[in-house]
Amino acid sequence: MTSGPTPTGELNTIPRLLARNASVYGDKPAYREKEFGIWQSWNWKQVSEEINALALGLLDMGLNQGDHVAIIGRNRPYFYWAMVAIQSCGAVPVPLYRDAVAEEMAFVLDHCSARFVIAEDQEQVDKVLEVQEGLNMLEQVIYLDPRGMRKYDRSKLHDYKEVQAKGRASGLQAELDARLAVQDFDTTCVMLYTSGTTGRPKGVVLSNRNIVKSGQAVSEFDNLRVDDRVLAYLPMAWVGDFIFTVGQGYWTGFCVACPESPDTMQADLREIGPTYFFAPPRYFEGLLTNVMIRMEDASPMKQRMFKKYMDFAKEVGPKLLDGKPVTFGERMKYALGNILVYGPLKNTLGLSRTRVGYTAGEAIGPEIFDFYRSLGINLKQLYGQTEASVFVTVQPDGEVRADTVGVPAPGVELKISDTGEVFYRSPGAFVEYYKNPESTADTKDAEGWVATGDAGFIEKDSGHLRIIDRAKDVGKMADGKMFAPKYVENKLKFYPNILEAVVFGNEREKCCAFINIDLSSVGNWAERNNIAYSSYQELAGHPQVLSTVQEHVEAVNKSVAEDEMLSGCQIHRFCILHKQLDADDGELTRTQKVRRRIIEEKFKDIIDALYDGSEKISTETEVTYEDGRKGSIKATLELRDAKVFPTAAQRIAAE
């Protein structure tokens, strides 16, 4: 290594971890990316050189300490390097969601007063230039992919590689070293904008202490090693991606692989075979739905074999993973199943090598969870948020269950307030919300306890945390019973036919629900039954689809009725929405969480119709297309009643 920082002192910043990795693991692969059909690879030494060159280039362009630099792009090694290069200069990287529309982008760029933007390609640069007018702070844009950019005004646009080349020639190494030397645990490491289920996104400031300590704690918790490998495919603006690839990646020095394009992720996953894998429940659901659809098209022989061995695996697989006693015969049968079914299936899913897998963000259906665990994939749940540098609770090996989110992560303290809200205190707890002291004070108290905004309780026997719902969403029905919409919605979403559900009923007599069907699952059913449809809207209005969903709703009602505390949340009436809820229309967050208030306002006419007992409603809804144009769709929806069930106590009283 000819240039770049040398390891000095404590490992308390990401750039120092980089220096450590370059000298200790110099020849080990640090990043891989598939390009031109081949996996390109960079070892830690090369990465250190690339980052150093970019940092020098940024210095050369006049980047100051404490500046914010926005990064807009998909998962590519170059952007991960950019984050560390920016940190090396003492500035703060701010990754943005690449599918954000221009106005969302404008808000964030303005709020953090970004002086520089590093963007992926023409599409992203165009978005930045479009909003540039109102942003006085924005000075320079650096792009990675020069394609189509020939005719742009050069004065403010720079090629990433040219910036690096200028940096190499700049002779500013001494200045960079000086800036690196003054950094410590309290230096800001990254600023991430929360997706904002309510209102405007907030900039969460995370220090090196937050990131390095969290990365270290959980890497040790799960015994991550330098020869582990992960696939980076989740949005770079999301805290999970940052912790897994940068926090844990730099701490352990494992290899981060980036897919060729967002669409080839599944194929690339198979080729890389990550040993450590994270995906939201939605991903696992989608994958399972795919497997089931493909199995339905398989030969009867294969179907029988699949069913037989999967039924067996459901009994034995989780026990084997948890190290519980299993008979010799069962072990042999499981080994046979591994050769015939589980092994090939895991290979197809790209999860053959996965030692540790995590899912978080939403509740995962017990059947989905058990499916993966029965295959022998060590899938676990964690509970976390941006403000905590992800980790609040995690499930230790051997204590994995579908209905809890685990025990406090190393170094995390938990408490439940009188109102049932979960609070934590941890080394990962964020510094502040940027330029928003009121929100900071609301969320984090003087002693460092952070409010999660989720209602939950700690199980007496196991010490595991269980989350019920968002604290602010938990309300009361008109008769005083508890109203926890997410609890019911999750039950509904466990059916493959239902993609999304929104339950209403706060301060009302009864609950009603909106349903979004899953187009791939219901569409496949329609194809097999020769039902023609031309759009989501048409399929969603099909009477047979309505009847199927009604069955699901009634089954959920039955199971909700079992729970004395939540029995008021049974769904009396429902409709299948004529459009899919979409982040572009503001109905979901960019991380695909439901924005309840906005949906409530937007579809007020339908909600009113659900409550006034009418059987049909005609409605018109504005939609935003991917390119930002607006249009509207009209529909007449059928509203249906669903059967509700008496609770156990009521049944006894009736007899």
Added chain:
Amino acid sequence: MTMAETYQTPDGRTIGGQVMEMKNITLRFGGVKAITDISFDIREGEIRAIIGPNGAGKSSMLNVMNGFYHPQEGEVWFHGKKRGPMKPHQIAKQGIARTFQNIALFSGMSTLDNIMTGRLTHMNTGILKQAMWWGPAEKEETENREVVEKVIDFLEIQTIRKTPVGRLPYGLQKRVELGRALAAEPKLLLLDEPMAGMNVEEKEDMSRFILDVNDEFGTTIALIEHDMGVVMDIADRVVVMDYGKKIGDGSPDEVRNNQDVIDAYLGVAHD
């Protein structure tokens, strides 16, 4: 019109000298006159469109340009040389690549293999060496694969690299066909109705790719297209044909205001 000097497009590109010149071309099929006495030129780096109503002789013109048809009268000059009748393999080697109005891909082969066929004229090793993947053949395949992968990256079709093209939707097949033509690294690219049968979004994508090909590789492009909106947006100069005759030639604005062109497209009242 023989201009030796270069000219500037409104968006600031410099268009070079003549790449191809058609001089008084007449093409007959037996008694049917498909093309009557047409002359025009194509200049280096430009996007040249040929438009006209159905049966105007546009596709025949394209076939004359790439040497597939030999006109009964007139001359085709390519890179300053007059061109005589050619055999198909000679046609392929001259540096002109084309796509077809009706997709002509090998539907059972993967996208990758289909685009690889575009490299055929750049392969010199014998079939035996290739079959054994030995020595120069190995090196050659690696080089060709590199070009193909760049094309795949350029057209953003990595996802379908290994998919048989028969299973792809129409718009993507068109893109693969463009990929095969690009793989030949042509000096002149002929596109026969690249946007026929596409929806608006696919047309926008395809227009983007055509402009990018022209911009990134500096490839000269001649295209036939029905969609007037697209032609007027992306072409530098337009030739208008009707019943085998040239009725207009010039920039999109000039052509748009040409009375003969308006008559041909909208029809004229015969008294």
